[in-house]
Structure formats: C-alpha cells, structure tokens
Amino acid sequence: MSMMDKIKSMLKGHESQTDKGVEKAGDMVDDKTQGKYKGQVDTGQEKLRDEFGGGPGQDRPPQT
Template sequence: MSMLDKIKGMLKGHEDQARKGVDKAGDMVDQKTQGKYSGQVDQVQDKLNDQIGRSDQQ
C-alpha cells in the first residue's frame, strides 16, 4: 500500500474538509510569497483536489 493510498484512506468521508485545508494552505503560501508563485500554487491545489476527489477505482 502506497503512502497516497494510506492518506486517501484517512481522508475517506472527510473530502470537503481536506479540500478546505488545501485551499487554506495554498492561500497561506500565496500570502507568504506575495503571490509570486500563485500559478504554481493553483496547479498544485487543483492536482491535490483531483486526488482527493478520485475514487479508488480508476
């Protein structure tokens, strides 16, 4: 079992809270870097939210 599978298992049923955490963390990074890396932060947020939302059956 990979680390990603373990994390997905822990988040099961709490996807909305996890998405809020990802958004909050991204906003904090944007604030600390004064928006210098906002494009990259947005890409990472999108990828993480996709991973959170994906079902185990791909």
C-alpha cells in the same frame, strides 16, 4: 499498502475538510510569497483536489 493509499483511505469521506485544508495551505503559500507563484499554487491545489477529492470535481473518485 503505499503511503499514498493510506492517506487516501484516511481522507475518504472527508472531502470538504480536505478541500478546506488544500485551500488554506494554498492561501498561506500565496501570502508568504506575496502572490508571486499564484499560478503554480493554483495548479498544485487542483492536482491535490484531483488526487484526494474535494473541490469542483468532487463527484469523481480519487485517482489511483
């Protein structure tokens, strides 16, 4: 079992908590960089949400 599979199994059922963590981490990066990389941070947040669940696409299962 890969590390990514282990993380996915730990986060399964906790999509709202995962989404909050992704959002909080993105906000922290935006604050530290004064919004300079906002587009890249937003893209990263969407990719994490797609991978681990949470956010607008919450009904979709995580990609394997």
